[in-house]
Amino acid sequence: MSESVLLNRISHVKGCRTEPIWNKTIPEFLKEVADDYGNNPALVFPGRVNWNYNKLNEEVDQLAAGLVKLGINKGDRVGIWSPNKPEWVVLQLATARIGAILVTINPAYRPIELEHVLVKAGIKALFSATSFKNSDYLGMLRSLIPEIDKGNSSELTSPKFPTLQNIIKIGGSSDSQIMDYQDVKNLGSNVSTKELDRISAQLKPGNSINIQFTSGTTGAPKGATLSHRNIINNARFVTDTIQLDQNDKLCLPVPLYHCFGMVMGVLGCITKGACIVLPDESFCPKATLEAISELRCTGLYSVPTMFISMLDLLASYPLNIQSLRTGIMAGAPCPIEVMRRVTSDMHMSQVTIAYGMTETSPVSFQSHVDDPLEKRVTTVGRIHPHAEVKIIDEEGCIVPVGSQGEICTRGYLVMKEYWEDEQATKSSIDSDGWMHTGDLGILDQVGYCTITGRLNDMIIRGGENIYPKEVEDFLFLHPQVKDVQVFGVPDEQLGEEVCAWVILKTDEHCDESMLQQFCQGKIAHYKIPKYFRFKSEFPMTVTGKPQKFLMRASMLKELDFKSNKL
Helix, strand or coil: CCCCEECCCECEEECCCCCCCCCCCHHHHHHHHHHHHCCCEEEEECCCEEEEHHHHHHHHHHHHHHHHHHCCCCCCEEEEECCCCHHHHHHHHHHHHHCCEEEEECCCCCHHHHHHHHHHHCEEEEEEECCECCECHHHHHHHHCHHHHHCCHHHCCCCCCCCCCEEEEECCCCCCCCEEHHHHHHHHHHCCHHHHHHHHHCCCCCCEEEEEEECCCCCCCEEEEEEHHHHHHHHHHHHHHCCCCCCCEEECCCCCCCHHHHHHHHHHHHHHCCEEECCCCCCCHHHHHHHHHHHCCCEEEECHHHHHHHHHHHHHCCCCCCCCCEEEECCCCCCHHHHHHHHHHCCCCEEEEEEECHHHCCEEEECCCCCCHHHHHHCCCEECCCEEEEEECCCCCECECCCCEEEEEEECCCCCEECCCHHHHHHHECCCCCEEEEEEEEECCCCCEEEEEECCCCEEECCEEECHHHHHHHHCCCCCEEEEEEEEEEECCCEEEEEEEEEECCCCCCCHHHHHHHHCCCCCHHHCCCEEEECCCCCECCCCCECHHHHHHHHHHHHHHHCCCC
16 A cells, blocks of 8 residues: 655644545445456355355345345344354345345343343344353343244334344254244245345445444443445455455454454455455364364454464464465554564464554554564554544644644544434544544654553453443442442453452442352453452542542552562
8 A cells, every 4th residue: 555644743644545435335346246256265164154256145135135025124223143153244245235234243242231232223133143152142032022932033022122023043943933044035035136236226335334332432332333435445445455365365263243353354355355264153263273274264363362372272283374474463452472473483474453443444554564573563553545543632732743642533434423322423523523532642753653542441351342331330230339440450361351449338248259240141251350359448539530540550569469470
């Protein structure tokens, strides 16, 4: 890609604009790719699926036709609550085919979190896995929606969820009360390709196509709403940067519910006619390395903790993965020693670092394949094409190059809105179109960006964003908790871990194991605090605001006393 332009020695940078923005919808582009690369491998799930682009296109049309017969129209929200599966990719593209909005739901969510998403997004049809590891998805659905057993999931009526009409299961289960994925495909047998083409022709690149729930810059999870134009162009620029083409196979052990998987990965491959490889339903270092070795994958996406697990396994389970060349490490800062080992032991000389947020589709900065190793670990690279970034101080003024401030992003990549939340949207996107990220950063003299912290107290644990208030609100439900403050502390493996300081009600007894047990199965596992500390009071400002930075400093001393690794 061409160089970015740093403006007037102040922290204001614009990406190159030599190539125009694509003004296309996802179904338009998928058709072009199928025409150009129909016989190219498109999607592989070892042992189950090995499709070329012609077959993938056929599967997409069959499911899209079934959605039409189910009564799904343009703008309707369709949820998916599942680990990685071939059906996930097909549904992503099938909803885009007919203009429905895919709502991606974290497969680690529990009923209290799922309820928020179903209601907030007004989901009309929910595709759900049946079970995975210790998650009984159908059991959780029944606990949340008892009406499932009072009728048929294809004609659901629930006062609690007035928009929800259909629940469709993905995967092996003989549960006759809930419609099956294959049933939906069969429904569309008499819907012609011409009819689907007619629907697709009415779609616009600026139409909303995806809602991803994120903690954003403030508050509880909100639905970042993204368009065809947002995500297909971001996918294109991400894979341009790692020099992906139609001959590549990209291994994706990262979850599809997040932009890393579904935009940078799935759509990124489609923009190039490359092959999507899903090694397993969730990250497994052995399955990932075996898929890379057996399928001769040339690219790999992972977060640092995943790379560390694969490097550790390679020491005792050597495999031939010399086919690897490129990829992305994102989600958390990368230790330089890990980057060295990834480039040498995993042969990924062209691995890059990417930075962004769901609200920016997601990537705004990315290192290049030929950037020095030092730049790939101390910075997040340079700005993407057609993006614009400024770094501002507390007064909103652009700071000089080399000075710290809040990162603000503008351009095609900024989301349309937080779904049906005008106040939250206005608090994050100003009247000039700048997305205020809440992240602190520094631009150097040639446009490399270094992330230095966060204005808010968001916790990033192993690539998962955790907003402390959400965990605090849940812990307040415990009958013995009087007050609680949640914050992040450093962790060598995951980047950060969740810590909770708790004040108990007078004369109440409670210990760490009781609170962890209280959380189990009710909130996502990654949100459950690793550390609980019981206090009589919190450090406060003179105006009564809790000082989390002092709590964190206290924990750092305590943990450092126990372990020199932090």
